[in-house]
Amino acid sequence: MLKKVMRQVKHHRQFILFIGLMLVFRSAVADWNHVPSGSMLPTIVQGDRILVNKLAYDLRLPFTHVSLMKLADPERGDIITFDSAKADKKLVKRIIGLPGDTLAMRNNRLYFNGAALNYRAEPQALADNAGQAAFSVWQETLPGKPHAIRLNDQPSRLANFGPVTVPEGHYLALGDNRDASADSRVIGFVPREEITGKAHRVAFSNDPEHYYWFRSERWLLPI
Numbered sequence: 001m002l003k004k005v006m007r008q009v010k011h012h013r014q015f016i017l018f019i020g021l022m023l024v025f026r027s028a029v030a031d032w033n034h035v036p037s038g039s040m041l042p043t044i045v046q047g048d049r050i051l052v053n054k055l056a057y058d059l060r061l062p063f064t065h066v067s068l069m070k071l072a073d074p075e076r077g078d079i080i081t082f083d084s085a086k087a088d089k090k091l092v093k094r095i096i097g098l099p100g101d102t103l104a105m106r107n108n109r110l111y112f113n114g115a116a117l118n119y120r121a122e123p124q125a126l127a128d129n130a131g132q133a134a135f136s137v138w139q140e141t142l143p144g145k146p147h148a149i150r151l152n153d154q155p156s157r158l159a160n161f162g163p164v165t166v167p168e169g170h171y172l173a174l175g176d177n178r179d180a181s182a183d184s185r186v187i188g189f190v191p192r193e194e195i196t197g198k199a200h201r202v203a204f205s206n207d208p209e210h211y212y213w214f215r216s217e218r219w220l221l222p223i
Contacts, residue, residue, distance in 0.1 A: 044199075
């Protein structure tokens, strides 16, 4: 039996090597992640497959969180992927607070080190598919990277927090869909060692509400 297995391994060694190298590549260099929820609307939508740079911050030992070399630190505005111990799953959120930053939120408006961020309404006010929850889209002028956020007309219980100061070695991360995201307001600060990469582009997208039809307008869309 063992000899038979070894013959098969030898016969298919090139294919096995290819699969092994692909797994190492996806673990340590780059990967794509499916986005099943709407917590990052309007930036990332359900059905997106996002490209993740695993070398953005660390060179890691494949299949582990062990950092072999620190390459950079996350920056404000980065969209990160991280393996959350609190949530017990991989999450995609936006870095809002760096170590030492003091942040607060009042009625969905962020205060950064004591000063309120500026917001500009986008020409978009829609309803969800059930026609029940109206929302609006705003541009939030986060220092370093302005970006779009989505707010429900009726704020959720997550619309207020703080002030809190981000501890050393941790980050405060929020979803762009502020009233529907289980982020640092629910799971707490994100430890540096849990961060696995930086999302920078939509690889491709399938619309789950239209038989997973390909969304051509989101092909290689920067985020």
